[in-house]
Amino acid sequence: MIQEYRAHETVNPGGDPSLLIVCDHASNATPEGYGTLGLPADEFARHIAWDIGAEGVSRALSRLLDCPVVMSRFSRLFIDPNRGEDDPTLIMRLSDGAIIPGNRDVDEAETEKRLDLCYRPYNAAIDAAIARAEAETGRGPNIISIHSFTRQLRGRPERPYQVGILYDWDLDTAGALLKSLRAEADLTIGDNEPYHGRLPGDCMWRHATRRQLSNALIEVRNDLIETEAGQEDWAARLAPHIEGAFSKT
Template identity: 55%
Template sequence: MPFSPFHLVPGSNDKGLVLLADHARRDLPEEYGSLGLPPQQFERHIAYDIGVEPLTRKLAEMLDVPAVLGGFSRLLIDPNRGEDDPTLIMRLSDGAVIPGNNPMPAAEHQKRVTDFYRPYHAAVSAMIDRVAGASGKAPLVISIHSFTAFWKTAPRPWHAGILWDSDPRAVMPLIAALQADPQLVVGDNEPYDGALRNDTMFKHCIVPGLAHALIEVRQDLIADEAGVEEWAGRLAPILDAINADPDIHVIRQYGSRTGPLEEV
């Protein structure tokens, strides 16, 4: 697949649902080589969210809805951070020094924002607008991520986690539906806190008042085709049911735990 800052997965725009995958791919433009890293580093979570691209594509197929996939490795620049976030371009990630990011001249920093980060977010905005126009309602936005089974040496018990800030509309029924399976350990704002100022959900959902949720699936559970099929089969009917709730498609601002929205 040729390099692009984003990839669009087709689906029916009139269903009022958009899928996102910020960290779907580990690609780099040819000019950046491997950022000075050995190939094995691109097999790790520091480069992308393992299992997320096939899971998102399968969900888009099952639900017949569109998706926007990030087209570049988070090692180049992280699309799920604000432009002012100090972790936007990482110099060190989980023990790996990234030579191509050290040093980071101001001009190069701005180039990555302009050439990769902003085109991805423009594609997300365009897709949300397209679905809003076709469906005649505010879209539900679901972002798909994955997390490692261990942090350092500590095992993570969750099979999945739902991250959110203040809008509970999609989150509460999603958590409840997953927790209905006694075999699953489901995290509420685990293993991360979903309140991250100027991240993807903040920009595209919290500020405009769109219902949303960020789903984190443990990477070892979606590392192969069988795992992807299992989790897509689990999530698709839950998301379809949530999307059928009319209140999900009402613009409603709940604010943010990170501070007043007016500061954006």
């Protein structure tokens, strides 16, 4: 029997087709039978399994900017949709000091199964949202990817910024976001931090770079968006910057 799983959700699918938000690490769910991949439940609730707060920020942005959001419904420890299919970190054996028992013996057949259950349907949902924008407006949407990062990884210094803007080739969009966010005196903004935005095979590479669609990835420090109030506040804070960045390009 082929197992089926609801691997993605599109919020506000009829919203403004010129902007698409994607949220790769919205959830720490797994398909039936996988549980917490052998990890204690409290380990699986940590940032290693998902981007804490990113779903709430994305939903609020969808409402504030009236745009569609495609979000995953599976844990990045099950399979990471922000990696290429052949990336060695597609299914992590180890993350921030934790060994993932349920991933220890993953072979090629199991990798294929997880690709078909979650990874490929999620990517197909993003493709469908882009196709809808092309059909309705004659061009692909601008794309913003929402993630969250943890203040401190094991053994490393604390990260000093609240928000990071990650980008590859689209310096116009990233530059506009960096400039307008840096004008807010109480914010410290990471420039291609905590990670570099150039990762061939990742979600933005597949969906935006290959189509030359304007895009940027926004990382918010996860302790700021743990609560619904924090998620609403930060979405309200980011929304005008996103709007402004694309009105300039």
